[in-house]
Amino acid sequence: MVNLPIEYSDKQVTPFGGMSLMKRFVDQTGIRDYLQKLDLPQPGSNRGYCPEHIIESFWLGIWTGASRYIHCDWLRYDQTLHAIFGWDKMPSQSTYSRFFGKFNQARNTKIFPQLQHWFFDQIGVDNLTVDFDSTVITRYGDQQGSAKGYNPNKKGRNSHHPLMAFVGQTRMVANAWLRPGNTADSSSCKTFMQETFNEALKGKRIGLVRADSGFYTEELLDYLEKENQNYIMAARMYPNVKSAVLGLDNWMNLAKGIDLNEMVFNHLDGKPRRYIVVRKKIEDRPKAGGKLLFDELPGYRFSCYVTNLDLPLDQIWNIYNTRADCENGIKELKEDFGLENFCLQDFWATEASFRFIMVAYNLLSLFRHFALNHHNRATLKTLRVYYFALGAWQVNHANKKVLKIALPVKRRPWMDGIFAQIKNSSPPFVYSNA
Structure with missing residues (x-):
């Protein structure tokens, strides 16, 4: 050679x-x-x-690989x-x-909602679908706010626990906050939603709000309803929710290994709402998401969603499933934009x-x-x-x-x-x- x-x-x-x-x-x-x-x-x-x-x-540093x-x-x-x-x-x-x-906190609170509002004001899109999610960013030092909390990938490691809001039609971030790693999933969520709707997306019509189970609280559901926002939110499988799901019958078969059902349910401190339940047979859908809930039904995974939409069950589930694109956005931010490393x-x-x-x-x-x-x-x-x-x-x-x-x-x-x-x-x- x-x-x-x-x-x-x-x-x-x-x-x-x-x-x-x-x-x-x-x-x-x-x-x-x-x-x-x-x-x-x-x-x-x-x-x-x-x-x-x-x-x-x-x-420029980020776009070129930093x-x-x-x-x-x-x-x-x-x-x-x-x-x-x-x-x-x-x-x-x-x-x-x-x-x-x-x-500092005051400057961040002032500048970034203004910048995001200006940015979305340049975009001709309305009737937005806004997806709320949280993620975990592992930290390896003793930076301020890094603390031990829920960290599925690096258990016991310090982390930050940010909140993020995505606009589905544009594949963009409408708002984002950094939070300490030991922050509860639902902490500050209402204030974050208010800033997103009233400042970052001011003047835009919100057609639908989707959120993961970390946002599932009576306070947030009440807030969305008072604001006349349509929503689909993943529900946490608390014991009383599980009990209600176990009592369901007359399941509707959607496809091989996937059954749908619905119920009207309210927590002790909440009002009755519509819940959509998805049951997936592990034998037919081994990679399907959801949780194993019952010893009586070991071969099934379950997912549950609360909504104020009056649509057929399959449409509710399909609409929520497209929310997975924001997970792709978080993945790209971490892998390509250095989200986990600029600290x-x-x-x-x-x-x-x-x-x-x-x-x-x-x-x-x-x-x-x-x-x-x-x-x-x-x-x-x-x-x-x-x-x-x-x-x-x-x-x-x-x-x-x-x-x-x-x-x-x-x-x-x-x-x-x-x-x-x-x-x-x-x-x-x-x-x-x-």
């Missing part, structure tokens, strides 16, 4: 020439101008970075990437730490970076829908390989700076088509109801 000889060059080449697509799309959204209107921490000297530069650089602050340092040496975004230089790891360290000592600093990651995710969701509408389900990892990881360099041509992107001749019309799609995209970004 013959090895190619090695030589070196001073030519400034970037491995991310395709990020010029993302840069132009971000320009179309106008988010940089809006960031300047927010009460963001300002630099302490004339030589400091402006806040929108730090935030945009942070997003999952820790130290990874963002890699881009400081990429002069061509700087030129693509119009920067002379990029922040260091310590700059990000100092910037996010200036955030600082101060709790509110960590929450600030956590919530800016959500905006980076939303921008990418908007990009893949309107710039890559034929490929709008692709994850960031896929986009990075097929669209962003393109070698490029800068040259001077006729007294003008030009970005040269290394691309085979056959693929150049494809790339030109994406640039044209971006040029024709501008707020409001209207989602089809089809």
Whole structure:
């Protein structure tokens, strides 16, 4: 085997020439101008970075593969990437730490609902389906708020326990809070819902609210009903719920191994509500979700949902099942956006970076829908390989700076088509109801 000889060059080449697509799309959204209107921490000297530069650089680090602050340092040496975004230089790891360290509870509570409201105000979509969920982020140090609590993957480890609200039609995050790891599932959920509806999604009509069993409390059900919100929520299998389920008969067969039923049930401190029960036969559906509830019925798993919708049983269950897409969103945020790894000592600093990651995710969701509408389900990892990881360099041509992107001749019309799609995209970004 013959090895190619090695030589070196001073030519400034970037491995991310395709990020010029993302840069132009971000320009179309106008988010940089809006960031300047927010009460963001300002630099302490004339030589400091402006806040929108730090935030945009942070997003760029995430989009190009960073999952820790130290990874963002890699881009400081990429002069061509700087030129693509119009920067002379990029922040260091310590700059990000100092910037996010200036955030506190009051600033987070003020800034992020405003930013999310502005963002969704640019999107032409209404009658939203909002999915509420929580997740667990394992921590390996003694950061503020990290504590031992429910952690199914790393039992006994410290964690944070964030709340998240997704918009089903756009595959975006409407709101997100970081919480200590020992926080109960239902803690702060009502306040979180109120901020989501009244601030982040202010002016948008909510057509349906879906939530997992962590939100199943009488307080939240009462709140949704007083707000005239339609909802489907997974119910916790408390002993009295299990007893009522065990007494059901006349099951309706939906498909092989799946039976449906319904009941009107109320807890001691609650009012009667409609519950949909799904029974799955393990022999026929070995991978089906649900819980083993009864010694009398060892071959079945059960799921239970409470709703105020007056629809057939199968429709209720099918509507709730599409909520699984928000689980895919959480998975992508953890695997591709570094959600579990961007962590600082101060709790509110960590929450600030956590919530800016959500905006980076939303921008990418908007990009893949309107710039890559034929490929709008692709994850960031896929986009990075097929669209962003393109070698490029800068040259001077006729007294003008030009970005040269290394691309085979056959693929150049494809790339030109994406640039044209971006040029024709501008707020409001209207989602089809089809």
